[in-house]
Amino acid sequence: xxxxxxxxxxxxxxxxxxxxxxxxxxxxxxxxxxxxxxxxxxxxxxxxxxxxxxxxxxxxxxxxxxxxxxxxxxxxxxxxxxxxxxxxxxxxxxxxxxxxxxxxxxxxxxxxxxxxxxxxxxxxxxxxxxxxxxxxxxxxxxxxxxxxxxxxxxxxxxxxxxxxxxxxxxxxxxxxxxxxxxxxxxxxxxxxxxxxxxxxxxxxxxxxxxxxxxxxxxxxxxxxxxxxxxxxxxxxxxxxxxxxxxxxxxxxxxxxxxxxxxxxxxxxxxxxxxxxxxxxxxxxxxxxxxxxxxxxxxxxxxxxxxxxxxxxxxxxxxxxxxxxxxxxxxxxxxxxxx
Amino acid sequence: xxxxxxxxxxxxxxxxxxxxxxxxxxxxxxxxxxxxxxxxxxxxxxxxxxxxxxxxxxxxxxxxxxxxxxxxxxxxxxxxxxxxxxxxxxxxxxxxxxxxxxxxxxxxxxxxxxxxxxxxxxxxxxxxxxxxxxxxxxxxxxxxxxxxxxxxxxxxxxxxxxxxxxxxxxxxxxxxxxxxxxxxxxxxxxxxxxxxxxxxxxxxxxxxxxxxxxxxxxxxxxxxxxxxxxxxxxxxxxxxxxxxxxxxxxxxxxxxxxxxxxxxxxxxxxxxxxxxxxxxxxxxxxxxxxxxxxxxxxxxxxxxxxxxxxxxxxxxxxxxxxxxxxxxxxxxxxxxxx
Numbered sequence: 001x002x003x004x005x006x007x008x009x010x011x012x013x014x015x016x017x018x019x020x021x022x023x024x025x026x027x028x029x030x031x032x033x034x035x036x037x038x039x040x041x042x043x044x045x046x047x048x049x050x051x052x053x054x055x056x057x058x059x060x061x062x063x064x065x066x067x068x069x070x071x072x073x074x075x076x077x078x079x080x081x082x083x084x085x086x087x088x089x090x091x092x093x094x095x096x097x098x099x100x101x102x103x104x105x106x107x108x109x110x111x112x113x114x115x116x117x118x119x120x121x122x123x124x125x126x127x128x129x130x131x132x133x134x135x136x137x138x139x140x141x142x143x144x145x146x147x148x149x150x151x152x153x154x155x156x157x158x159x160x161x162x163x164x165x166x167x168x169x170x171x172x173x174x175x176x177x178x179x180x181x182x183x184x185x186x187x188x189x190x191x192x193x194x195x196x197x198x199x200x201x202x203x204x205x206x207x208x209x210x211x212x213x214x215x216x217x218x219x220x221x222x223x224x225x226x227x228x229x230x231x232x233x234x235x236x237x238x239x240x241x242x243x244x245x246x247x248x249x250x251x252x253x254x255x256x257x258x259x260x261x262x263x264x265x266x267x268x269x270x271x272x273x274x275x276x277x278x279x280x281x282x283x284x285x286x287x288x289x290x291x292x293x294x295x296x297x298x299x300x301x302x303x304x305x306x307x308x309x310x311x312x313x314x315x316x317x318x319x320x321x322x323x324x325x326x327x328x329x330x331x332x333x334x335x336x337x338x
Numbered sequence: 339x340x341x342x343x344x345x346x347x348x349x350x351x352x353x354x355x356x357x358x359x360x361x362x363x364x365x366x367x368x369x370x371x372x373x374x375x376x377x378x379x380x381x382x383x384x385x386x387x388x389x390x391x392x393x394x395x396x397x398x399x400x401x402x403x404x405x406x407x408x409x410x411x412x413x414x415x416x417x418x419x420x421x422x423x424x425x426x427x428x429x430x431x432x433x434x435x436x437x438x439x440x441x442x443x444x445x446x447x448x449x450x451x452x453x454x455x456x457x458x459x460x461x462x463x464x465x466x467x468x469x470x471x472x473x474x475x476x477x478x479x480x481x482x483x484x485x486x487x488x489x490x491x492x493x494x495x496x497x498x499x500x501x502x503x504x505x506x507x508x509x510x511x512x513x514x515x516x517x518x519x520x521x522x523x524x525x526x527x528x529x530x531x532x533x534x535x536x537x538x539x540x541x542x543x544x545x546x547x548x549x550x551x552x553x554x555x556x557x558x559x560x561x562x563x564x565x566x567x568x569x570x571x572x573x574x575x576x577x578x579x580x581x582x583x584x585x586x587x588x589x590x591x592x593x594x595x596x597x598x599x600x601x602x603x604x605x606x607x608x609x610x611x612x613x614x615x616x617x618x619x620x621x622x623x624x625x626x627x628x629x630x631x632x633x634x635x636x637x638x639x640x641x642x643x644x645x646x647x648x649x650x651x652x653x654x655x656x657x658x659x660x661x662x663x664x665x666x667x668x669x670x671x672x673x674x675x676x
Contacts, residue, residue, distance in 0.1 A: 041497035043504035095463060099456035118437035118503055121459060125433060125466070126496040132470055132489035136482070144474070144482050151470035158464040159379035165456055166381035184379075 016335040018057065021325035025062035025082065028075055032083045036134055040126055047115045047123050051094060054106025059333055060085045063190060064197035066329065067211050070322035073201020080134050081146050081196040087131035088154050089189060092161070094124035099165065100248070107239065128154065146196040149212075153192030160185025167251035171270060178256035179220065179301075182227075187219030194326075210316040214326065217309035221334045224302035227252040228336065231286055232295060237337075243282035249273050257297045258289050265292040299336070306334050354673040356395060359663035363400035363420065366413055370421045374472055378464055385453045385461050389432060392444025397671055398423045401528060402535035404667065405549050408660035411539015418472050419484050419534040425469035426492050427527060430499070432462035437503065438586070445577065466492065484534040487550075491530030498523025505589035509608060516594035517558065517639075520565075525557030532664075548654040552664065555647035559672045562640035565590040566674065569624055570633060575675075581620035587611050591639060596632045603630040637674070644672050 037048050061082035068078035096102070097110040098120050104110060112120035131154075135147040163181040167173045194215035198208040229238050230245030231254050238244075245252050255273070259266050265288040272281045289295065309330050313323055375386050399420035406416035434440070435448040436458050442448060450458035469492075473485040501519040505511050532553035536546040567576050568583035569592050576582075583590050593611070597604050603626040610619045627633065647668050651661055 041500045043500045044497070091463075095459050099459060117455075119500075121433050121437060122496055122500045122503065124463075125429075126493065126500065128463070128466060129489055129493040129496055132485070133493055136486040136489055139482050139486060144477050147470070147485070148474040148477060151467055151474055155464065155467040155471055158460055158467055159382075162379045162381045162457075162460045162464065165460065 016332050016337070019062075019325060019328040019332050021066050021322075021329060022057055022059060022062040022332070025065045026058045028065060028079055029058050029061040029082050029086060032079050033086055036083050036087065036130060039130065039133075044119070044123050044126050047111050047119050048090075048127065050108065050114060051090065051105070051111050051123070054108045056106060058082075058086060059329065060089050060189065060193040062329060063193040063215060063326075064200070066322045066325045067194040067197025067215075068201030069197075070211065070318040070326065071198045071201045071203035071207050072319055073197070073203070077142075077202070078197050078200045080143065081193075081200045084131040084134045084146070084150055085189065085193045085196060087127045087134065088150060088157070091124040091127035091131070092157060092189075094120050094127070096161065099161075104239070142200050142202070145199045149192045149195050149199065153188040156184040156188035157186075160188065164250070168249050170251060171274065172259055173251035173256050175253070175256045175260050178251060178253050182223040182253070183216060183220055186223040186226075187216040190219035190222070191216035207316045207318075210312050213312040213315075214309045214330075217305040217312065218330050218333065221302045221305035221309060221330075224253055224298055224305065225334050225336055227254055228295065228298050228302070230254075231289065243279075243286055246273070246277060246282045246285050249277065253298045253301060254289055254294050257301075258292055258294045261292055261294070261297075263292070265289070302334060306330060354670050354675070357400075357663060357666040357670050359404050359660075359667060360395055360397060360400040360670070363403045364396045366403060366417055367396050367399040367420050367424060370417050371424055374421050374425065374468060377468065377471075382457070382461050382464050385449050385457050386428075386465065388446065388452060389428065389443065389449050389461070392446045394444060396420075396424060397667065398427050398527065398531040400667060401531035401553060401664075402538070404660045404663045405532040405535025405553075406539030407535075408549065408656040408664065409536045409539045409541035409545050410657055411535070411541070415480075415540070416535050416538045418481065419531075419538045422469040422472045422484070422488055423527065423531045423534060425465045425472065426488060426495075429462040429465035429469070430495060430527075432458050432465070434499065437499075442577070480538050480540070483537045487530045487533055487537065491526040494522040494526035495524075498526065502588070506587050508589060509612065510597055511589035511594050513591070513594045513598050516589060516591055520561040520591070521554060521558055524561040524564075525554040528557035528560070529554035545654045545656075548650050551650040551653075552647045552668075555643040555650065556668050556671065559640045559643035559647060559668075562591055562636055562643065563672050563674055565592055566633065566636050566640070568592075569627065580617075581624055584611070584615055584620045584623050587615065591636045592627055592632050595635045595639075596627050596630055599630055599632070599635075601630070603627065640672055640674075644668060 037045060040048060064082040064085055065075060065078050093105060094111055097105055098112045098117055102110055103113040111123060131150060132147055135143045135150065160181050164185055167181065191212040195208040195212035198211045227245065230252060231243060235242055241247065255269065258269050269285055269288055272285045310327060313326055375383060378386060402420040402423055403413060403416050431443060432449055435443055436450045436455055440448055441451040449461060469488060470485055473481045473488065498519050502523055505519065529550040533546040533550035536549045568590060569581060573580055579585065593607065596607050607623055607626055610623045648665060651664055
């Protein structure tokens with residue numbers, strides 16, 4: 001899922017300004033990403049370029065590049081990692097949109113909706129394979145370690161995606177299960193982005209792991225905020241209908257927290273989610289959760305993981321300016337007014 | 339696509355006996371493959387086990403193991419490669435069945451038909467990521483080279499699959515384009531299987547490349563035979579309807595050869611394929627191609643590539659017994675009476 005959907009020419013009222021480090025990352029990433037895309041079969045280049053035309057803030061590429069800088073690495077060492085991580089992220093978007101039947105991505109038609117499901121499946125597969133190729137075509141000990149971490153994150157991301165889908169059919173999901181799912185689905189790739197940047201920048205395992213811990217908690221915090229917005233977000237900024245997650249019967253954090261709190265609210269919520277909910281049900285469920293303090297509880301989970309992310313940055317020596325940028329990025333991607 | 343679909347308890351009249359080397363490969367592969375599957379998220383294990391329950395002859399695993407033996411390597415060195423290659427092959431089957439809307443695989447319901455498209459997409463993604471993990475979890479110079487070759491083959495395979503899909507919408511495809519597509523779609527992974535076996539078995543680059551050349555031509559020869567059976571195959575052994583490829587307007591070798599020969603047959607064939615063909619059209623097209631000598635021409639292409647595959651085995655020193663097994667496997671997978 002896009003961290004901060006960027007409209008093609010559409011105005012947004014994001015309060016927290018886009019960190020400079022991300023704008024810089026985009027300017028380094030995009031030419032390299034497009035060069036990688038040129039290696040695709042001609043039949044896939046159109047659909048993939050269409051997909052990328054929607055933009056995106058390239059948070060993961062930013063984490064790779066700033067991660068490398070934080071351990072004293074140079075941009076050119078980290079760019080292949082940024083490309084590889086963005087390729088994995090974008091393959092997951094291509095496939096997720098098919099699975100979720102989302103017809104729009106970044107205010108453009110999703111690839112499956114525009115070019116057909118088969119093309120979207122194969123385009124995703126191609127980006128996934130290309131990500132590994134980018135790191136292994138001329139293997140060095142650093143790029144191999146980056147490829148190993150990326151394969152691991154890809155695998156965890158898919159496990160999390162599958163768990164998320166399996167939750168939809170279940171009546172109960174614990175907060176612990178939900179957090180484990182979100183750690184895998186979102187945290188693993190953000191963690192790998194930071195660690196890969198550090199590895200390519202020449203860090204030792206300890207610094208790479210500390211940056212990975214920052215990324216993992218940042219991913220969970222981001223996902224918790226995303227879950228909040230999935231229930232209480234403003235459709236004009238999220239680009240999704242009111243209560244989108246409840247309509248899809250997703251067992252994201254708000255529902256898991258409500259269940260764990262128990263009582264009448266949990267019972268009524270369970271009844272609402274036991275069948276395909278309608279708009280009225282969604283409004284009622286949202287009110288129940290608000291009254292039960294679920295909104296504040298999920299916000300507290302987000303804050304807790306943001307705090308843990310920032311704490312991880314204190315455990316190793318990092319260059320001052322990139323470290324500041326990592327803090328800025330963390331505040332940006334966990335902002336609640338997007 | 340499965341080289342030789344094996345029914346769950348269903349009798350087949352394959353004339354060429356299954357080479358012993360393949361049976362032996364299966365006995366080494368299956369426990370290791372199931373152990374790898376245990377690492378999947380619980381939500382994916384059922385669907386993937388269902389998919390694998392259909393069997394298969396494990397030709398690719400056989401090529402990895404015999405490839406290793408041919409350069410003096412040991413089975414235990416090659417098993418991770420066999421697992422990784424079979425994982426990539428099976429992820430492609432999971433996704434291909436969705437794309438082609440094939441509801442059956444190895445006489446069992448396809449995963450997408452049984453568990454839903456989303457599950458089949460994600461299960462394929464998980465197997466693809468797991469394949470890389472199997473080779474990179476404890477990287478050695480050999481396993482890294484194997485992972486590099488596998489990523490490359492995966493990428494080529496997807497490019498070929500995409501080209502194949504793009505051909506369906508085109509009116510003309512040259513034999514050269516068709517062969518390039520089949521080299522990528524089928525030849526690349528068979529080539530990688532052989533080369534990865536050689537690499538893991540300790541071969542130098544030259545021996546690995548020679549075995550890779552054997553696998554590539556074997557893949558094209560196999561695909562040419564598959565194309566023949568797609569038009570002239572017996573539905574009771576292929577498990578597909580008569581003229582399945584023509585019904586799907588696939589521009590496989592027979593159609594490309596017919597176009598290249600030109601004349602009235604090509605014109606009529608083009609007219610038939612310009613709209614969605616029905617059973618009567620298929621019968622007519624088949625007859626036209628038979629009369630124009632297309633069947634023999636495609637068989638000659640298969641023979642030529644089988645010959646080139648076997649010749650590649652003469653270019654480097656290989657152990658006698660595995661070399662014989664590679665010849666036997668080549669004859670087996672290009673047999674026309676399956």
